[in-house]
Amino acid sequence: xxxxxxxxxxxxxxxxxxxxxxxxxxxxxxxxxxxxxxxxxxxxxxxxxxxxxxxxxxxxxxxxxxxxxxxxxxxxxxxxxxxxxxxxxxxxxxxxxxxxxxxxxxxxxxxxxxxxxxxxxxxxxxxxxxxxxxxxxxxxxxxxxxxxxxxxxxxxxxxxxxxxxxxxxxxxxxxxxxxxxxxxxxxxxxxxxxxxxxxxxxxxxxxxx
Amino acid sequence: xxxxxxxxxxxxxxxxxxxxxxxxxxxxxxxxxxxxxxxxxxxxxxxxxxxxxxxxxxxxxxxxxxxxxxxxxxxxxxxxxxxxxxxxxxxxxxxxxxxxxxxxxxxxxxxxxxxxxxxxxxxxxxxxxxxxxxxxxxxxxxxxxxxxxxxxxxxxxxxxxxxxxxxxxxxxxxxxxxxxxxxxxxxxxxxxxxxxxxxxxxxxxxxxx
DNA sequence: TGTACATCAGTGAACGCGCGTTCACTGATGTAC
DNA sequence: TGTACATCAGTGAACGCGCGTTCACTGATGTAC
Numbered sequence: 001x002x003x004x005x006x007x008x009x010x011x012x013x014x015x016x017x018x019x020x021x022x023x024x025x026x027x028x029x030x031x032x033x034x035x036x037x038x039x040x041x042x043x044x045x046x047x048x049x050x051x052x053x054x055x056x057x058x059x060x061x062x063x064x065x066x067x068x069x070x071x072x073x074x075x076x077x078x079x080x081x082x083x084x085x086x087x088x089x090x091x092x093x094x095x096x097x098x099x100x101x102x103x104x105x106x107x108x109x110x111x112x113x114x115x116x117x118x119x120x121x122x123x124x125x126x127x128x129x130x131x132x133x134x135x136x137x138x139x140x141x142x143x144x145x146x147x148x149x150x151x152x153x154x155x156x157x158x159x160x161x162x163x164x165x166x167x168x169x170x171x172x173x174x175x176x177x178x179x180x181x182x183x184x185x186x187x188x189x190x191x192x193x194x195x196x197x198x199x200x201x202x203x204x205x206x207x208x209x
Numbered sequence: 210x211x212x213x214x215x216x217x218x219x220x221x222x223x224x225x226x227x228x229x230x231x232x233x234x235x236x237x238x239x240x241x242x243x244x245x246x247x248x249x250x251x252x253x254x255x256x257x258x259x260x261x262x263x264x265x266x267x268x269x270x271x272x273x274x275x276x277x278x279x280x281x282x283x284x285x286x287x288x289x290x291x292x293x294x295x296x297x298x299x300x301x302x303x304x305x306x307x308x309x310x311x312x313x314x315x316x317x318x319x320x321x322x323x324x325x326x327x328x329x330x331x332x333x334x335x336x337x338x339x340x341x342x343x344x345x346x347x348x349x350x351x352x353x354x355x356x357x358x359x360x361x362x363x364x365x366x367x368x369x370x371x372x373x374x375x376x377x378x379x380x381x382x383x384x385x386x387x388x389x390x391x392x393x394x395x396x397x398x399x400x401x402x403x404x405x406x407x408x409x410x411x412x413x414x415x416x417x418x
Numbered sequence: 419t420g421t422a423c424a425t426c427a428g429t430g431a432a433c434g435c436g437c438g439t440t441c442a443c444t445g446a447t448g449t450a451c
Numbered sequence: 452t453g454t455a456c457a458t459c460a461g462t463g464a465a466c467g468c469g470c471g472t473t474c475a476c477t478g479a480t481g482t483a484c
Contacts, residue, residue: 004427004480011427033471043429045473054471110380156386157374157394164373165366171319177365185366188409193370195408196401213447213460220460242438252462254440263438 012050014040020061020105028058028108058112059124065105066127072098073134084138085194091134092162092190093183099166100179110167135159142194143201158193162186221259223249229270229314237267237317267321268333274314275336281307282343293347294403300343301371301399302392308375309388319376344368351403352410367402371395 018039022031033054037044051057076094077087099106135155143151169182177185227248231240242263246253260266285303286296308315344364352360378391386394 008427032469042427044471045430046428048472049427153390153394156377157398160374160377161370161398162373163377164371165369167376168365168369168372181362185362188406189366189370189402192405192409193398193402194405196403196405197397199404199408200397200401217460241436251460253438254463255461257439258460 008050011040011042011046015047015050016057016060016064019057020064023058023061023108024102024104027104028111031058055118058108059121061105062109062112063124063127065102065109066131068102069095069098069106070130070134073131077134077138084141085191087138088135088142088158088194089187089190091138092158092186095162096166096169096179096183096186099170100182103170132156132159142198145201154197158190161193162190165189217259220249220251220255224256224259225266225269225273228266229273232267232270232317233311233313236313237320240267264327267317268330270314271318271321272333272336274311274318275340277311278304278307278315279339279343282340286343286347293350294400296347297344297351297367297403298396298399300347301367301395304371305375305378305388305392305395308379312379341365341368351407354410363406367399370402371399374398 015036018036019031022035022039031054033047034044036057037047051060072094073091076090082090132152132155135158136151139151139155139158140146143154146154165182165186169177169185224245227245228240231244231248240263242256243253245266246256260269281303282300285299291299341361341364344367345360348360348364348367349355352363355363374391374395378386378394
């Protein structure tokens with residue numbers, strides 16, 4: 001039985017990997033069970049022995065994408081002991097670069113919506129939360145006076161703002177920007193945002209005295 | 210023949226309005242030609258006398274949404290002669306409010322992607338460009354030293370950042386925020402961004418001396 | 419080791435549904451004389 | 452005003468395609484004795 005289970009796990013891994021590649025090449029809408037089955041060399045119906053349904057498959061691929069993104073962000077801040085301010089800039093740029101290099105997989109993270117009533121499993125939510133860690137740490141160093149809740153909110157805002165720039169910048173719609181220009185804009189805006197936030201903190205502290 | 214044309218135009222208007230309502234209620238994916246036909250009281254096939262295909266219908270609805278958004282933003286800056294800085298805050302908040310109140314229609318603007326090869330018609334692109342006008346004007350007042358191109362880029366970045374905050378904030382995913390909290394975050398971040406940008410300009414000018 | 423039996427991964431045809439678009443046809447409206 | 456004809460909006464059944472999921476069946480693998 002062990003051998004059978006092993007085989008099953010291998011096939012399962014192959015399925016998820018094939019799904020990842022398919023989304024990367026053709027986008028979320030290009031993912032088809034029949035193509036996946038052909039790709040991993042099994043029948044159409046066998047897919048449902050490996051995975052409950054397509055939703056689960058998409059979440060598994062999403063989880064892998066988030067994991068790789070996490071690694072990328074970790075690498076970005078580890079090189080050369082940057083200041084917290086520069087850390088945040090690097091994280092933003094690393095995020096932008098990751099999005100550009102994994103465009104379809106990255107889009108899939110946000111495009112996919114569960115059918116109403118079915119909710120996202122815990123392990124998927126957990127993966128998502130991990131990402132904010134990267135932003136939280138430098139922010140905490142920059143704003144020692146802020147509470148964890150405040151820092152969480154700021155982290156979320158910063159993330160959303162950078163995400164928006166990357167999302168619209170990499171789209172071929174409304175605005176389309178060459179990557180180097182986009183990186184420059186993000187750098188400038190992140191610095192401006194941080195400096196602006198620091199200035200407000202100082203002013204707030206002075207007013208409180 | 211005039212009477213027939215009139216009737217046709219009325220039906221056409223009804224079709225577009227029905228499509229708008231349907232997207233608002235059920236989202237872009239909930240738009241079906243059969244339901245639309247029933248709604249406006251004609252046969253399924255008649256829809257194609259009024260409109261080339263569903264893509265055109267979606268773009269027409271999008272155009273109306275952009276128009277209403279444009280009006281909202283105009284109203285936001287006209288009340289009470291705000292400073293350029295506060296104008297930008299008001300625009301950002303008005304954008305956020307509009308998105309919250311027209312969630313599905315607003316989403317449809319960004320979700321819809323033309324099938325490859327078919328390109329967005331001019332009138333649609335034009336509608337999109339008009340929006341940047343609102344951001345451009347206050348920015349030009351704040352940064353008199355910048356060229357139109359630079360201002361355009363800054364406008365685009367500001368827009369993208371605020372859009373990102375609204376998009377992720379109004380999503381039920383990754384981050385979900387009550388509207389008042391979202392408005393507060395946007396206000397704070399827009400002010401910080403602007404102040405940061407001004408500070409950089411001053412520093413840049415000083416360095417250039 | 420050998421035999422009978424149980425389990426369950428794997429099969430692929432078929433189900434079921436949805437939906438944009440087309441098309442041969444109709445009938446009302448308008449025109450020409 | 453009346454008649455024959457043309458036009459074209461409107462009809463709704465049918466086409467064509469796509470695709471997730473199910474299910475009765477098979478055959479290989481493993482277990483019990």
